[in-house]
Amino acid sequence: MDIAEETNKADIENMDSIEATRQYLKSSLEISAAIASALDDSGSRLKILTQKCQFLEASLRPISAENLSCLDIGSRINGVLCSAAAVLKVFDAIHPLENSLLTDPSSDLCTYISDTKKLEEALKLLTDNCMLAEGWLQEIFELLQDKAVISNEICLLNVKKSLRILQELQAMEEGARLNGGLLSTAFDKLEIEFKRLLIANSVPLPLSPLTSSINQQATIPALPDSLTGKLQAIIERLQANGRLDKCKSIYVEVRGMNARRSLQALDLSYLEIPRAKFEDIHSIESYIEQWGRHLTLVANHLLEMECRFSSKIFEKIGAEAWKGCFAKIAIKSKIVSFLQFGINVTGSKTDPIKLLKLLEIFSVLNDLRLKFNQLFSGDACEEIRNVTKDLIRRVINGACEIFWQLPAQVKLQRPSSPPSDGSVPRLVSFVTDYCNELLGDTYRPLLTQVLEIHLSWRNEAYEESIIFTQVFSIVKEIAVNLDSWSKSYEDITLSYLFMMNNHCHLHNLRDTMLGNMMGDSWLKAHEQYKDYYAALYLKDTWGKLLPILNKKDLLSVSVSSSDTPKRLNAFNVAFDEMCKRQSSWVISDETLREKLRKQIVEGIVPSYRSFMKNYSLTMENDEKAVKSIKYTEPNLEKMLWSLFELKMSKYGSMKQVQFISKIKKMSAQLFTLATTV
Numbered sequence: 001m002d003i004a005e006e007t008n009k010a011d012i013e014n015m016d017s018i019e020a021t022r023q024y025l026k027s028s029l030e031i032s033a034a035i036a037s038a039l040d041d042s043g044s045r046l047k048i049l050t051q052k053c054q055f056l057e058a059s060l061r062p063i064s065a066e067n068l069s070c071l072d073i074g075s076r077i078n079g080v081l082c083s084a085a086a087v088l089k090v091f092d093a094i095h096p097l098e099n100s101l102l103t104d105p106s107s108d109l110c111t112y113i114s115d116t117k118k119l120e121e122a123l124k125l126l127t128d129n130c131m132l133a134e135g136w137l138q139e140i141f142e143l144l145q146d147k148a149v150i151s152n153e154i155c156l157l158n159v160k161k162s163l164r165i166l167q168e169l170q171a172m173e174e175g176a177r178l179n180g181g182l183l184s185t186a187f188d189k190l191e192i193e194f195k196r197l198l199i200a201n202s203v204p205l206p207l208s209p210l211t212s213s214i215n216q217q218a219t220i221p222a223l224p225d226s227l228t229g230k231l232q233a234i235i236e237r238l239q240a241n242g243r244l245d246k247c248k249s250i251y252v253e254v255r256g257m258n259a260r261r262s263l264q265a266l267d268l269s270y271l272e273i274p275r276a277k278f279e280d281i282h283s284i285e286s287y288i289e290q291w292g293r294h295l296t297l298v299a300n301h302l303l304e305m306e307c308r309f310s311s312k313i314f315e316k317i318g319a320e321a322w323k324g325c326f327a328k329i330a331i332k333s334k335i336v337s338f339l340q341f342g343i344n345v346t347g348s349k350t351d352p353i354k355l356l357k358l359l360e361i362f363s364v365l366n367d368l369r370l371k372f373n374q375l376f377s378g379d380a381c382e383e384i385r386n387v388t389k390d391l392i393r394r395v396i397n398g399a400c401e402i403f404w405q406l407p408a409q410v411k412l413q414r415p416s417s418p419p420s421d422g423s424v425p426r427l428v429s430f431v432t433d434y435c436n437e438l439l440g441d442t443y444r445p446l447l448t449q450v451l452e453i454h455l456s457w458r459n460e461a462y463e464e465s466i467i468f469t470q471v472f473s474i475v476k477e478i479a480v481n482l483d484s485w486s487k488s489y490e491d492i493t494l495s496y497l498f499m500m501n502n503h504c505h506l507h508n509l510r511d512t513m514l515g516n517m518m519g520d521s522w523l524k525a526h527e528q529y530k531d532y533y534a535a536l537y538l539k540d541t542w543g544k545l546l547p548i549l550n551k552k553d554l555l556s557v558s559v560s561s562s563d564t565p566k567r568l569n570a571f572n573v574a575f576d577e578m579c580k581r582q583s584s585w586v587i588s589d590e591t592l593r594e595k596l597r598k599q600i601v602e603g604i605v606p607s608y609r610s611f612m613k614n615y616s617l618t619m620e621n622d623e624k625a626v627k628s629i630k631y632t633e634p635n636l637e638k639m640l641w642s643l644f645e646l647k648m649s650k651y652g653s654m655k656q657v658q659f660i661s662k663i664k665k666m667s668a669q670l671f672t673l674a675t676t677v
Contacts, residue, residue, distance in 0.1 A: 205301060298335065323378040406473075438467070
């Protein structure tokens with residue numbers, strides 16, 4: 001990243017911080033205005049409550065003085081008076097807490113939380129005394145109403161009025177607790193402080209593509225104990241008053257936003273590719289390795305950090321609370337999008353390359369298995385676990401399905417035509433390279449695990465020979481294809497060249513995983529077949545030119561002067577026709593190509609040299625005959641050395657690599673076509 005990009009990134013982060021600060025100040029001003037209004041209401045409410053309590057006390061006193069001859073209710077009336085007095089004392093205790101709870105909690109959070117708790121206890125005491133007094137009054141009212149000894153109806157009305165006042169007091173305070181009273185305002189301020197502390201201590205994790213390498217890991221910041229204590233204290237108070245859900249919502253919002261900011265360092269645009277584009281595995285092949293690195297990075301660093309933070313902050317509340325928060329943050333961290341990308345890959349068309357890519361996906365998931373079990377335990381993460389299980393099931397079933405189809409896919413290519421230049425078919429080179437990949441140290445252990453799991457689902461045992469047997473079947477089908485293709489050439493000589501090329505290709509598998517699996521006898525057999533078809537080719541082509549130069553032997557020319565020009569002309573015609581016919585033929589292996597050229601040159605040039613020497617001696621006086629010589633010995637040799645050249649030299653080195661890659665891709669797509677058929 002250059003300086004301009006780094007500066008731009010820093011500016012964006014600064015703007016995000018400024019915007020967050022502006023929103024916080026705006027919110028604080030709105031809360032302050034609400035608090036001011038609430039204070040006015042609280043003051044008026046307290047005055048009303050005080051007046052009603054005083055009236056209650058005054059109205060009950062005459063009743064206590066009544067002389068009830070039939071019922072002894074004095075003690076009960078005194079109990080009501082005591083409860084009413086306790087209500088007044090609670091109101092007196094609440095007044096000193098008002099100023100403290102209207103301040104900013106950030107200045108002294110510990111004191112603020114302590115005062116909040118005191119207010120809670122005072123209100124609880126108030127509620128309890130109101131309920132107690134209300135119960136006493138209810139009994140008194142029922143007694144007075146039932147007894148005829150009460151002649152003064154005013155007493156009964158006073159009791160009834162006092163009961164109504166207590167009920168109103170209780171209802172008013174309950175409403176104040178829930179809808180804008182001082183305690184509710186204090187909780188609002190604690191929520192704001194909780195969010196402020198989280199924002200101030202939430203810094204994006206420095207993720208980058210380099211971070212996923214072995215030697216570089218993102219440093220997960222530690223959570224200061226002082227911060228943890230503050231956040232836990234706020235959570236405790238909010239939970240005790242039914243505000244835990246709001247607290248968790250704030251936590252998920254802040255930490256989720258921080259997780260998304262951490263992911264901005266990675267290019268995750270490929271996660272948004274439409275599902276329709278996953279039909280062709282080759283169109284998204286390059287993204288799969290990137291997907292694996294990013295998923296590993298997110299799980300091992302970002303989600304590990306969020307899991308650790310959530311469990312630490314909410315540990316006193318219980319696992320259900322912190323796992324619920326973490327699950328929502330994980331979803332905001334695109335974990336489901338990562339898993340869905342893998343599911344989309346499994347839905348692409350059947351292709352041999354898809355098998356390798358599914359094994360790569362399995363490798364990533366297998367490496368993350370313990371980490372996923374650690375992170376996504378509990379009911380809150382059930383959705384993530386279900387999607388993960390679905391992905392694993394699809395990967396294993398899809399990989400095994402392709403693996404078992406490989407021999408049949410090779411067989412389906414049998415009706416196709418072989419290369420017109422007699423070279424090694426793209427399918428053959430691709431399949432041998434592909435088998436080497438499957439047998440290599442990268443993919444064979446993964447394929448073994450996948451097959452073991454798949455067979456265990458079917459209650460079948462895995463055998464070590466399964467992979468080798470399947471690869472042997474693939475090679476066997478290739479051999480049958482080669483025999484079939486060789487018979488489709490109209491020119492028998494070209495079929496010899498074709499078989500020579502392919503047997504050479506198979507013999508060259510020595511010291512490869514496939515060659516080692518097939519064994520020395522198999523490799524030697526292909527070497528012998530290569531030499532056999534090379535001999536047939538030489539005999540059926542260039543061997544036919546030698547009798548034209550010398551009908552008796554290959555090393556001398558003894559012909560009459562009249563026959564010499566005819567022989568030369570016949571040789572020229574046959575040589576030109578031979579070169580023209582073979583001008584497009586190819587020998588893929590460089591060593592074989594050079595060896596065959598050398599055999600042709602050593603077989604033709606010495607005889608041509610001897611013939612031309614005698615020709616020159618015989619026709620030295622025939623100027624017309626001398627001028628009719630078409631090829632000098634160097635020219636003839638040069639033409640022979642130019643045979644069978646690969647027609648790729650016009651491509652540059654990079655273009656040649658791209659061309660070969662394109663060929664392999666086309667070969668792989670043949671399997672897709674075969675499966676469709």
